Amino acid sequence: MPVRLPKARSSEVAAFGLAGVAGFAPFYFILPGAEERLATQTARWAPRWERNISYFAPPARMVAQRVERPVQRTVKRIDDRLPLEKMAKNVDRQIKYGIDKMSKR
Numbered sequence: 172m173p174v175r176l177p178k179a180r181s182s183e184v185a186a187f188g189l190a191g192v193a194g195f196a197p198f199y200f201i202l203p204g205a206e207e208r209l210a211t212q213t214a215r216w217a218p219r220w221e222r223n224i225s226y227f228a229p230p231a232r233m234v235a236q237r238v239e240r241p242v243q244r245t246v247k248r249i250d251d252r253l254p255l256e257k258m259a260k261n262v263d264r265q266i267k268y269g270i271d272k273m274s275k276r
Contacts (some may be wrong), residue, residue, distance in 0.1 A: 199205060
């Protein structure tokens with residue numbers, strides 16, 4: 172009896188397509204003339220990409236500025252809680268002790 176597979180969803184098709192493109196991209200660049208083809212496509216699509224990027228850049232900049240202060244405070248709070256200096260001194264002391272012990276032999 173044959174095994175029946177369910178129909179692939181669009182997300183699965185997209186994932187397999189992306190994996191195929193990523194897997195065969197190195198072979199595409201090995202072919203002769205790949206640099207010229209890439210340069211022509213970049214020249215063709217770069218203005219459109221720049222327009223799209225300029226559409227998303229200001230909101231992303233505002234979000235980054237709004238999030239920066241809370242993230243900075245959180246990192247400082249975590250950094251103050253961690254006993255990093257004490258741990259570093261202990262490691263330094265252990266290393267020096269080990270070196271002294273080995274040098275006495």
